[in-house]
Amino acid sequence: MVNIRDVSKKAGVSVATVSRVLNNKDVKKETFEHVMSVMEEMKYKPNSVARSLSKKQTNTIALIFPVVSNPFFPKLASSIENEAHEKGYKVILCNTDDNPEKLRNFIDSINDGFADGVIFSSHLLDEAGLNTLKNSGIPVVSIDRNNFNNEFSSISVNNKMGGGLATEHLIEIGCKKIGHLRGPEDEITATNRYWGYRSVLKENGGMDPSLVALGYYTVEGGYQGMKELFIRHPDIDGVFAANDLTAIGAMKAAYEWNRKIPDDLSIVGFDGIDMVRYMIPSITTIQQPINEMGKLAVNELIRKIEEEDEEINNYELDVRLIQNDSTLR
């Protein structure tokens, strides 16, 4: 592979000048063009590793994400990767599904200098992991997950509002007994969605803890949780599932129990993954602005990297209800 010295020799200038051409610094126009043509001719590509070493910047973002279990995450990852590429950054992936040890490994190596910053979302990240990240000294943005101690910038959505929207919608279309399939108890997003549901039902005098079952943010969990709700409340006629996968599980349960959707049971999910449109009937959902979230995360991170800005910002984006057939009465 041809390097900067080869170019400098052939062009009859110093390596510094070649470097200046590469970085658009002050060089005489003729020199610039001459060096450029030599680079062209020799098919020279500056080595990005060497560049990173001297600049102490890799233009790389590490993305710590649960990637497969829920299609929401690949979509978010994709929007992050797109925006990063747009801004000249590469993205290194660490998908953490169910593998805390792998995650620990990755986190431990994060301040090797290979990444300029981190975007993370894994709920697998425990206190120790968070501390390692914090102490690494590299900029971090958390996404889809609040951080109580305000240690990182964060991008999240108004989960409580979403839970409220979903529940209000179910009330509006005439549901009398509305259940909730909540996400994991240790996830703040799940808790907020639950609080949105809860506060709306309280206002309307219909809150009852037995109307809430765990759906664990999974299809299987939603299926099991919905069956529990059917047993506890045979007359349940609406359910707010904490995410779309859970809603799909609830649909499967409803089908087994011979409840017609939306007439016997209306369902609202959360996230806005493609799948909700493919189900029959299609599922009403609370849509998260995935693209905006990804862009915001990347730009906030890059701001921190390039401006060496320690300021912590917490963005909370709004969600909106997408009505589909599962609540069409």
Place this chain on the structure above:
Amino acid sequence: MVNIRDVSKKAGVSVATVSRVLNNKDVKKETFEHVMSVMEEMKYKPNSVARSLSKKQTNTIALIFPVVSNPFFPKLASSIENEAHEKGYKVILCNTDDNPEKLRNFIDSINDGFADGVIFSSHLLDEAGLNTLKNSGIPVVSIDRNNFNNEFSSISVNNKMGGGLATEHLIEIGCKKIGHLRGPEDEITATNRYWGYRSVLKENGGMDPSLVALGYYTVEGGYQGMKELFIRHPDIDGVFAANDLTAIGAMKAAYEWNRKIPDDLSIVGFDGIDMVRYMIPSITTIQQPINEMGKLAVNELIRKIEEEDEEINNYELDVRLIQNDSTLR
């Protein structure tokens, strides 16, 4: 950040010795332990960029993938990332959905030295892109996509066999008129799946070109294609969809046309994405061994990188039929 010289000073040895400790070369046991403890104490982490520069190895794989449109790809990406991590490699993502220019950009920068090898699957990669890859001189493995000229190692599945299995299954359960929703005409996987279908139907005397419609590997395509088939053949009672998304689209069409699945219309998909289990009824599919494919791709690539082995291997894995409710007669 503490570097190797800081450690060498504090430990009272040369940087070479510290480096030897890092690389498990010959050092006296006591020295080894002493240096190790100093590194521990100073919380020293070797800088991976510097390391990459001198070793001329980044331990990084570039992954060129369509990542979001079809859940099959995130899953495959995930299995690749897992195996790579297992082997001490990082994965840089380039998702190409509908963005040929981005892809070109990425390809052009691939021999900057930031990646040791490439795994790619995008059908967006045109002749020019393939050439750039080929000329880059870095090891490449193609996945889920044959390469006629045998320029890269490849991992694929026996698509023709899959198409055959699907079609035979439909015949076995008693379908009399079996259609096919094929993938894009320029994709070799789609063509092979079609040939599997075609050869089985020919053997059974039931092949008729009008039984084939384009499904484009998408939900919408499957939906439109299925409607075409209903119009052309009102008595169609079985369909092999070239992938699971297409099968889902076909299901939606069947629902609109009031055909009961599986009794009026039996459906078989291809890929084995989670979604097929969530649909009601669940969809019979030809499952690809995603994990094996990912592992194989990574290991083949690493072999090429580390052994500087130019040998080209083409692996073709078997698929298997997973029977679900959409063909349960």
Place this chain on the structure above:
DNA sequence: ACATTATATGTAATCGGTTACAAGTATAAT
């Protein structure tokens, strides 16, 4: 014409590691 300033380029140190080679020390062999 000469001093001053701006512009363009080169020299060499640097980023943080690895490693070929040299040199020193300990152990075995004669």
Place this chain on the structure above:
DNA sequence: ATTATACTTGTAACCGATTACATATAATGT
């Protein structure tokens, strides 16, 4: 005791860029 051999360690060049500083040249002012 002396030489050969194995084992450890250090010195310094190197990977391929960037950049502070020095220097040379051109442009401007008086």
